[in-house]
Amino acid sequence: MKRLTVKTSVAALSLSLVFGGMSAYAFDDVTLDTQVQMLQSLRDQGIVKGVSSNKFNPAGTLSEAQGIQMIVNAFDLSAGNETTEPGNPKWYHAAYDAAMAEGLSIPEMRDAEEALTREVFANLLFEGINTTGEYPVILLYNHIEDEQEIRPEYTSSIQNLLNMKVISLDDKEQFRPRDTLTRMEAAEMVYEAREFIDRYGKGGSSDETPGTVPGSGQQAMVPEVSSQTIDEKTVKVKISLELPNPGYGLEIKDVELSKNGKAIIKYEIIQPDPNKMYPQVITERSAETNIPSGYTPEVAPFS
Known part of the structure; x- marks a missing residue:
């Protein structure tokens, strides 16, 4: 597992171009204590800087290049032999190279100045x-009121990030x-991601949390149950569950x-x-069995 360290290689110069100068103290335009402490931590690790010596511009939008730079810095991604564009390199080329080398899904139609969307x-x-x-990630499907607006290729990532808190x-x-x-939204997401890694990554707890995967016998979701009468003696029971990938x-x-x-179906x-x-990609899986008529089907994890 990769150890996360303060970023010193791929884009030390470009980070200063992304976020401007750095203040040794709290930014004037960020007053909420939790946000001040969070930004202080991220700044100390070389992940974010202000737009000036004393301003962070928390409500400002984040460009594609700036967002990719944050990801590269946050996870200490290394540049490979990729070349994003020929000619004179721009400040963000090294970040794009590092993201590509690690297999990240950078936008197919790249536009460094385009504002990034949340998804x-x-x-x-x-x-x-x-x-x-x-x-370990809890197998829980979260209801999202505007889920229909999420592009299918991003649904699984968003569901997993919700389960990771x-x-x-x-x-x-x-x-x-x-x-x-916004710049603050991006900073908060990155901060929580690194907190998650600290808890469960190298140096953190390696124990599996009940109801998580990977691991055997750990069931976080209860399958949906449906039944169909076959004849006067037999009922067919089907259990279905949405899982993170095929x-x-x-x-x-x-x-x-x-x-x-009761007929307790152990899954x-x-x-x-x-x-x-x-x-x-979230994938539905199902299994079927027969039970005698007169029994009520219920499900329970197999152990």
Whole structure:
């Protein structure tokens, strides 16, 4: 697993061009104590700077180049042999090279000055976290009021970040995926991402949290149950579950018939092959079994 350190290589110069001068004290335009402390921490680690010696401009928008630079700095990404553009290099070329070398999904139609949207930055952030190792993630599908506005290729990243507590929804349970990202929003997301890595990465706890994956016998979601009468003696039961990617499976391991008329269906989430790569697309898995008529189906994790 990659150790995160203060960024000193790929874009030390370009960071100063992205965020301007740095103040040794709190920014005049940031007064909330939690935000002041957060920015102080990120600045000390070389991840963000102000637009001037005493201004951060928290409500200002973040450009594509600035956002990619933040991701590169936050996760200490290394530049490979990629070349983004021929000719004289611009301040952000090194960051693009590093992001490309690590396999991040930088926008196909690149525009360094284009304002980043919340969904694009969230996807880059999740991919950045994944460059540092594998982490336990709760298998929980979060209701997002404006989910229909999220592009399908970003849905899984946003769901995972919500489960990691790296991002959150607003008071209307919306994510506002197409809104442009502010500098403060980006800083808060990056800060929470690094806090998550500190908790569960190298040097943090390696214990699996109950109800998380990877790991065997850890079930975080309860499958949906449906039933269909086959004949007077038999009922077919189907259990269904949405999982983070196509590598996961769902199996019925046992059925216990209780004296109180319940059929306890024991299920297990099958883990992905660790030697294969899977697209981060939420995938529905299902399994079926038959139970005697007169029993009420219920589900429970297999152990």
